Amino acid sequence: QVVLVESGGGLVQAGGSLKLSCEYSGAFFNINTMGWYRQAPGKQRELVASITSDENTYYADSVKGRSTISRDNAKRTVYLQMNSLKPEDTAVYYCNVMAGVGKGSWGQGTQVTVSS
Numbered sequence: 250q251v252v253l254v255e256s257g258g259g260l261v262q263a264g265g266s267l268k269l270s271c272e273y274s275g276a277f278f279n280i281n282t283m284g285w286y287r288q289a290p291g292k293q294r295e296l297v298a299s300i301t302s303d304e305n306t307y308y309a310d311s312v313k314g315r316s317t318i319s320r321d322n323a324k325r326t327v328y329l330q331m332n333s334l335k336p337e338d339t340a341v342y343y344c345n346v347m348a349g350v351g352k353g354s355w356g357q358g359t360q361v362t363v364s365s
Contacts, residue, residue, distance in 0.1 A: 251275035251351025253344045258359030261334055265363070269329040271344030271356055278325040281349030285318060285329045287340035287361075298329060299347055312338075334363045 257269040269285065284299035298318040299307045306318055317330040327344060341358040 251346060251354040253346070253354055253356035255342065255344050255356040255359040258342060258361045260362045260364065263335055263363055263365050265334050266330070266332045267334065267361060269331070269342055269359060269361075271327045271329075273325040273327070273344075273346075273351075275325075275351050277350040279322040281351070282347040283318075283320060283327040284345045284347045285327070286343045286345055287338075288343070288358075289337075289340040292340075294343070297342070300327065302349070331361075334361075336363045336365045339363050 252274040254272045255269060257267060259267060261267055280302050282299060282301045285297045286294050287297050288294040297309050297312055298316055300318045300320055308316060315333045320327045339362050341360050343358045344356040346352050346354045
């Protein structure tokens, strides 16, 4: 069974930075495609960034140039570094297994709040 645990959210002023972490408990993390999603109040959950097993990355236009997704297979952790944060980045951020072992698994989410 796969368990994902996100951390690193918090309250930050506009222009600030946060680094989110998602720890994966399970086998074969290294072959998985991992994604970060977010859901703001009253809005649908949206894909923010993803990273494949060979570290090809994707970014939504809304975060491109401000965010970096990375992974540490030895630690079975995926990260999302977010810079130049804006109030519209405020959301609950979720980690997801997009492909591979535990596909479809979600974490509990971590709240990011950006004040203006």
